[in-house]
Amino acid sequence: MYSVSEGKAGRCLRATAFIARGTRLFTFDPRRWQKEKTYQTIQVGPDQHHLPDSDLILLNHSCYPNLIVNTEKGLVYALKDIYPGEELNYFYPSTEWDMSRPFACCCGSPQCLGYVREALWTPLNFLLGQFINRHIVQLIQKNLAEACVFENFIEIK
Numbered sequence: 001m002y003s004v005s006e007g008k009a010g011r012c013l014r015a016t017a018f019i020a021r022g023t024r025l026f027t028f029d030p031r032r033w034q035k036e037k038t039y040q041t042i043q044v045g046p047d048q049h050h051l052p053d054s055d056l057i058l059l060n061h062s063c064y065p066n067l068i069v070n071t072e073k074g075l076v077y078a079l080k081d082i083y084p085g086e087e088l089n090y091f092y093p094s095t096e097w098d099m100s101r102p103f104a105c106c107c108g109s110p111q112c113l114g115y116v117r118e119a120l121w122t123p124l125n126f127l128l129g130q131f132i133n134r135h136i137v138q139l140i141q142k143n144l145a146e147a148c149v150f151e152n153f154i155e156i157k
């Protein structure tokens with residue numbers, strides 16, 4: 001279904017056959033997590049990071065991804081129809097709140113963020129158009145709730 005290949009951002013996975021939308025490509029156990037995050041881990045909870053032991057580790061980022069990584073179910077599946085030769089990728093801020101290594105994106109999509117940082121730094125309107133995992137939604141809600149307390153902005157005299 002795919003093979004390891006060279007892409008614009010180094011090693012990557014590339015489709016070798018047609019992959020229909022909804023096809024499951026990987027499974028992983030999100031209960032197997034560590035506290036330490038690296039550029040290879042996938043965040044699976046507010047303070048939990050999963051280190052894949054499969055080709056999953058080679059999935060690159062795109063701002064217009066063709067895969068979804070669902071960290072609750074431990075599933076990776078096709079978000080759209082994928083044709084042979086296309087690089088497989090997912091939207092890193094959908095899993096990462098605070099990334100260990102931000103980078104300049106070369107995904108080439110019209111809506112490319114340019115410089116990709118974690119969800120914390122991704123414009124909210126961009127996140128709203130993407131699949132994002134529940135722990136990211138929860139961290140956004142928590143941060144908004146803390147930011148929007150009136151007393152944080154001005155000292156009332």
Ligand SMILES: [Zn+2]
Binds near residue numbers: 064106107109
């Ligand atoms: Zn991009």
